[in-house]
Amino acid sequence: MPQGVAQLDRQRAAARSTAWLIMVGRNAALDAVRKRSRQAPMPDEAQISDLEDVETPMAERLDESQYRDDVLRLMFICCHPDLPATQQIALALRIVSGLTVKQIARAFLVGEAAMEQRITRAKTKVADAGVAFETPGPIERSERLAAVMQMVYLVFNEGYSAGPKDEARAELADEAIRLGRLLLRMFQAEPEVMGLLALMLLQHSRSEARFDANGEAVLLEDQDRSLWRDKLIQEGLALIDKAMRHKKTGVYLVQAAIAALHARARRFEDTDWAGIDALYATLERLQPSPVITLNRAVAVSKTKGPQAALDMIEPLGDRLSTYFHFHGARGGLLLMLDRRGEARVAFDRAIALANTAAEAAHIRMHIDRLIAESEKAKRA
């Protein structure tokens, strides 16, 4: 089978990034050699030929086989500790994965202009050659692992949130899973890496069921579960089982466990919402975030009802005022409580914030239903 166009584009983008990083790295190394030669009184022939040789070991180091993969290696290189974490990830997503500034900004819940600035700053810092972009050794690799995992997951989410009509972007999910497998080969005994790969596999197992023939999003409760990919589910469950032995928890493992509880339910009614609520509570402790509380509220609405869930998310309004899913979920809860006017306002707000046509279409469906029902009520 021929490779997808998007994949080739990404490979080309990665090749360009490699060239760019090698160039920057080479300049930094040349500067160092020049600095040394300035200190030496009389540069001799040998030293001049040293200049030529500098790029050879550098290129070799970049080709170290343990990385097995350009994209993964570049991600580790970009996670240089001299760059602030937010810049590392933004830079890597931009140059390695070829995501647009808008896509990256959305992942970080910041504005496009702010993200553009962040990336420019990171690039300037790198280009200033104060940072030697070498392929990190085993210790640096471990230190940078968390940032690389975050990147891989952001790339996955970019693909996951794309509808089937946006094939190029959807392929990012497969790419992230491939990178996750490579990461696990490098860090075989790291339970969080098992968790990350399991999480991506379990989420991705639903890809065939998540959109209908018109490319519109299908809610989890309405999905045809026979379309879920059993092979990916089994691999995800096996990785969670394997990680358990380490008796260590982490944000990816907990999220993978949540996805596993969904995957195990043959019917939506069989979902273990109490288990999911408990796992989200663990996640809130590990990594407090309004988005996690919002997700937990969905589980709470199933176990304790819509009012309890609404009480949980109302205090998040300030922090999530520009978050599509907040207004979508709030609208849904208000609708369940029969507060139609308020639900309509929340849905309108969600539509204005929708990132994809599928998201907008999904909310519009709710609004259409609201209008249809109110008209029916009028006629009656």
Place this chain on the structure above:
Amino acid sequence: MMYAVLCYNNEEMVCGWSKEQDDAVMAALSKVHDKWEGVGKLKPSIRLLPTSAATTLHKQKDLVVDGPYAETKEALLGFYIIDVENLEEGLTFARELSKANPGGAYELRPIQLYLPGAPINGPYAAERSYASGAAG
């Protein structure tokens, strides 16, 4: 004779197959499976999950290590199919075996697909074909 046919391939490539590619390969294979199962010659067939899902018990040191068995000195001498609650129970079984037969290692690899195939009739005696003159 009964044979175990061990399947080798580039794991990274196979894992990278799209659902369509994977389904196409499985459909092509199942034609062969059906033919041989129909005449009672295909017994259980198994597709394993990737090596990233494997865990290895090194018997002498009683050391459990994440990942597949990577040594090349030892040869694959046999395998068991077990149906257990989780990896921990699988390791308990492997440890019991290990006490009975120390040395080497057991790799526990989750099974993705298990097709029971035709019933097992017991070994066929190849020497019978010598007697009937069908061989050699």
